[in-house]
Amino acid sequence: MHFVDALQNKIRANYPWAASPLIVSAPMAKVAMPKLAVAVSRAGGLGFIAAGYHSDHLEDLLEEAEDLFQEGLPDTPVESEKGVPKFLRIGVGFITWSASLEKALPSFSRYCPAAVWLFAPPKGFQDLIPWATKIREATALRTKIWVQVGSVSDAVEVVNAIDPDVIVVQGLDAGGHSLARGASIVSLVPEINDKLRELRPYPQKRADVLAAGAISDSRGVAGAMALGAQGCVLGTRFLASPESMIAYGYQKAILDASDGGITTVRTKIYDKVRDIHGWPEGYDGRGLINKTFLDHLGGLSEIKNRELYREELNRGDEGYGPNGRLTTYAGTGVGLIKEVISAGDIVKSLREGARNILFGQHQPKL
Amino acid sequence: MHFVDALQNKIRANYPWAASPLIVSAPMAKVAMPKLAVAVSRAGGLGFIAAGYHSDHLEDLLEEAEDLFQEGLPDTPVESEKGVPKFLRIGVGFITWSASLEKALPSFSRYCPAAVWLFAPPKGFQDLIPWATKIREATALRTKIWVQVGSVSDAVEVVNAIDPDVIVVQGLDAGGHSLARGASIVSLVPEINDKLRELRPYPQKRADVLAAGAISDSRGVAGAMALGAQGCVLGTRFLASPESMIAYGYQKAILDASDGGITTVRTKIYDKVRDIHGWPEGYDGRGLINKTFLDHLGGLSEIKNRELYREELNRGDEGYGPNGRLTTYAGTGVGLIKEVISAGDIVKSLREGARNILFGQHQPKL
Numbered sequence: 001m002h003f004v005d006a007l008q009n010k011i012r013a014n015y016p017w018a019a020s021p022l023i024v025s026a027p028m029a030k031v032a033m034p035k036l037a038v039a040v041s042r043a044g045g046l047g048f049i050a051a052g053y054h055s056d057h058l059e060d061l062l063e064e065a066e067d068l069f070q071e072g073l074p075d076t077p078v079e080s081e082k083g084v085p086k087f088l089r090i091g092v093g094f095i096t097w098s099a100s101l102e103k104a105l106p107s108f109s110r111y112c113p114a115a116v117w118l119f120a121p122p123k124g125f126q127d128l129i130p131w132a133t134k135i136r137e138a139t140a141l142r143t144k145i146w147v148q149v150g151s152v153s154d155a156v157e158v159v160n161a162i163d164p165d166v167i168v169v170q171g172l173d174a175g176g177h178s179l180a181r182g183a184s185i186v187s188l189v190p191e192i193n194d195k196l197r198e199l200r201p202y203p204q205k206r207a208d209v210l211a212a213g214a215i216s217d218s219r220g221v222a223g224a225m226a227l228g229a230q231g232c233v234l235g236t237r238f239l240a241s242p243e244s245m246i247a248y249g250y251q252k253a254i255l256d257a258s259d260g261g262i263t264t265v266r267t268k269i270y271d272k273v274r275d276i277h278g279w280p281e282g283y284d285g286r287g288l289i290n291k292t293f294l295d296h297l298g299g300l301s302e303i304k305n306r307e308l309y310r311e312e313l314n315r316g317d318e319g320y321g322p323n324g325r326l327t328t329y330a331g332t333g334v335g336l337i338k339e340v341i342s343a344g345d346i347v348k349s350l351r352e353g354a355r356n357i358l359f360g361q362h363q364p365k366l
Numbered sequence: 367m368h369f370v371d372a373l374q375n376k377i378r379a380n381y382p383w384a385a386s387p388l389i390v391s392a393p394m395a396k397v398a399m400p401k402l403a404v405a406v407s408r409a410g411g412l413g414f415i416a417a418g419y420h421s422d423h424l425e426d427l428l429e430e431a432e433d434l435f436q437e438g439l440p441d442t443p444v445e446s447e448k449g450v451p452k453f454l455r456i457g458v459g460f461i462t463w464s465a466s467l468e469k470a471l472p473s474f475s476r477y478c479p480a481a482v483w484l485f486a487p488p489k490g491f492q493d494l495i496p497w498a499t500k501i502r503e504a505t506a507l508r509t510k511i512w513v514q515v516g517s518v519s520d521a522v523e524v525v526n527a528i529d530p531d532v533i534v535v536q537g538l539d540a541g542g543h544s545l546a547r548g549a550s551i552v553s554l555v556p557e558i559n560d561k562l563r564e565l566r567p568y569p570q571k572r573a574d575v576l577a578a579g580a581i582s583d584s585r586g587v588a589g590a591m592a593l594g595a596q597g598c599v600l601g602t603r604f605l606a607s608p609e610s611m612i613a614y615g616y617q618k619a620i621l622d623a624s625d626g627g628i629t630t631v632r633t634k635i636y637d638k639v640r641d642i643h644g645w646p647e648g649y650d651g652r653g654l655i656n657k658t659f660l661d662h663l664g665g666l667s668e669i670k671n672r673e674l675y676r677e678e679l680n681r682g683d684e685g686y687g688p689n690g691r692l693t694t695y696a697g698t699g700v701g702l703i704k705e706v707i708s709a710g711d712i713v714k715s716l717r718e719g720a721r722n723i724l725f726g727q728h729q730p731k732l
Contacts, residue, residue: 020732021730021732150627151625151627151628152624152625152627152628152701153625153628171550171552172539172550172627173538173549173550173552173553179627181627181628181631182627182628182698183539183580183626183627183698183699184537184538184539184550184551184552184579184580184627184698185550185552186537186539186550186551186552186579186580186581186586186589186590186698186699187539187580187581187582187586187626187627187697187698187699187700187701187702188627188698189585190582190583190585190586190702191624191625191626191701191702194702213550213552214549214550214552214553215552215553216553216556217556219555219556219592219593219594220552220553220556220593222592222593223552223589223590223592223593224552224589225592225730226585226588226589226591226592226723226724226730227585227586227588227589228585228730258518258557259517259518259519259557260549260553260557261516261517261518261538261545261547261548261549261553261554262517262518262519262547262548265547331553332548332549332550332552332553332554333549333552333553333557334553335518335553335557336553336556336557336560355732357592358592358724358729358730358732359729359732363724363725364387364591364592364594364724366386366387366721366724366725
């Protein structure tokens with residue numbers, strides 16, 4: 001009890017605008033832009049901007065987020081009064097094998113986002129030591145360090161390397177990039193929690209554990225909390241919000257899909273046809289099965305598959321879906337998503353629904 | 367509320383000795399024998415015997431179970447008084463592409479086990495129609511029909527084919543055989559529940575949903591219940607009980623393993639080296655990675671791998687573990703299992719622990 005309370009107090013202290021259970025929108029490359037992140041944070045969650053593969057436009061993105069926060073909403077001001085350092089109530093995510101810490105640092109000094117999410121270091125988690133050290137220096141520890149992992153051994157390594165504030169435990173049924181092999185959060189969250197308790201017996205020194213992967217509605221949030229997570233990260237669910245930077249065809253494919261364990265697949269081909277190279281050993285991505293994958297399975301060469309992909313881009317929205325070729329990353333929870341809902345309403349309904357299952361009228365009946 | 371209550375009442379009516387949440391031991395081929403099944407049911411769970419690939423010794427197994435129930439325990443009598451039909455408080459599982467319904471039927475008439483668990487029909491779920499029809503006839507509907515599925519489309523097919531009493535929703539991180547591709551219970555349980563509500567709006571006509579895969583302790587049980595399951599099935603956890611029919615070396619490998627998403631793998635090679643052929647398209651099995659798999663990955667021929675497997679059998683308990691070759695099926699929850707515990711104590715601690723998380727002093731703190 002004492003331990004859990006201490007952890008929850010830590011989340012409250014670090015993200016004081018956030019309500020519990022903490023709902024987070026993932027830093028989906030190219031999709032999670034300021035509009036989505038700000039909407040999620042405004043609803044009492046924590047929204048992440050994807051800096052993604054590089055850090056070139058980070059300053060612009062953070063400025064845009066700041067503007068959005070200030071847009072006619074006196075009840076959620078950015079603390080930018082004279083003498084008070086800025087603090088931006090969103091996070092920023094980096095694909096660390098590709099992004100540049102040096103380019104990103106000035107933006108951290110200037111905007112102090114609430115969290116940075118570090119993913120996929122090129123060789124090992126010790127590669128994150130400069131990221132953690134310099135960002136902590138630049139923001140006087142105010143930007144919290146989040147790291148995404150997909151296994152117990154990764155969690156141990158990252159704690160030993162940089163003692164992160166948050167470990168995002170990503171199950172193998174998550175959409176987009178993750179470890180190619182792994183477990184779901186069902187075993188991963190409890191086992192990582194046990195391991196963290198061993199490594200850091202004192203709860204104030206221990207990373208919070210957030211769950212990601214296959215969570216699309218309040219039942220998933222409640223399940224993850226019962227498994228021992230302190231909050232939940234969702235990606236695919238937010239693809240079907242008007243605030244996502246996403247093609248209509250992509251969004252339609254998300255709404256149309258069902259039975260995600262069968263209609264999605266983990267593969268590297270969806271990167272290869274887009275000329276994205278350099279993901280570290282052991283990573284791939286989960287997306288809806290389409291012709292790119294089926295032709296790849298049928299033996300089509302990568303060169304030819306890439307050519308067809310480029311032609312398909314001309315079809316625009318028509319290029320998505322099971323009969324299209326364009327990459328539609330999605331997790332196995334895609335079948336639970338039936339309509340486009342505003343990001344703020346997604347956050348609120350997840351939170352309310354989970355509270356109802358855990359404490360209210362929808363508690364399991366025994 | 368009304369719906370959930372109705373479902374729980376159905377479980378209570380069908381397995382009147384069982385306590386809630388319902389904890390079930392899976393019919394693991396060769397491992398789940400009468401001792402394990404009876405111990406689980408005696409503790410207020412539901413234990414399954416594995417008839418497995420054939421039905422040849424079913425009569426003996428059920429007789430043994432009946433004897434075990436009667437062994438000096440006046441408080442758990444088998445209802446075998448004159449005039450009262452027998453009812454055996456355990457279930458029996460069949461691998462239906464291989465087992466014989468005709469051979470099994472007389473045992474159902476004679477012993478009336480509480481449930482039959484049907485898995486992996488050779489072509490499609492319509493193959494289960496004779497199984498369901500004849501077992502229902504032979505037991506006047508008293509033996510409940512359970513079917514294991516791994517996808518939403520399978521669940522729909524099985525409801526349309528035989529309207530089972532229970533659907534066991536198996537996540538892809540489960541140990542042993544299942545669909546080679548799929549989702550975890552995180553998305554699968556909610557999506558199948560939604561689909562069943564569409565197909566069978568009246569709850570009394572609707573199959574109960576039980577969750578299987580990656581659940582090893584009370585956190586997993588609580589998580590599955592929050593996701594919407596009416597009970598949980600565990601396999602790997604029961605391997606580490608004295609009542610399992612399992613080699614010491616196998617059991618030791620279970621206790622030693624951790625980080626199951628990384629140290630287990632889905633593959634067909636563990637069947638092939640044991641000359642088990644005939645699993646329908648789309649199935650494989652998850653087991654701890656050992657030399658059989660690594661050599662297979664390295665290109666060793668199946669013939670040579672099988673030879674080495676047979677030689678390894680001579681090493682007995684030494685043949686298990688990461689440096690051995692003998693098949694050690696296990697789910698990703700294997701890392702949460704640290705000691706051998708009696709099956710009855712496993713059932714009780716799962717139930718009590720889950721109740722504590724869902725309603726008691728270990729409720730998540732918000």
